[in-house]
Amino acid sequence: MPRLDWAGLLRRTFVLDVFASAGCGGWRQVLAYVTAPSGVLSILEHLGLxxxxxxxxxAQGPPQSTWC
Known part of the structure; x- marks a missing residue:
């Protein structure tokens, strides 16, 4: 089986097309994949996240251990 990208996996699992825009009916496109920790940190700080x-x-034990 060939590898599926993340969008393909979401579409296949949840019947959700992440590139479809509900607002305008158009299609989104990926502009960049940010993987450098400093870049991710800068973006999150800028957005106030x-x-x-x-x-x-x-951690907790299984629920059945509380009533046994």
Missing amino acids: PTRPAKLAP
Whole structure:
């Protein structure tokens, strides 16, 4: 099976075309893939979005262990 790109996987899994614009009915296109950490950080800071990952909740046992 050939590799599918992320848009193809979303389309296949969720029947969702990420390139279709609901607003105008046109098609979006990828302008760039930002992978450099400094570039990603700059963009997030400019948009006022968090630059650190969310804190994880502590691990819990399976739910059935609370009533056994």
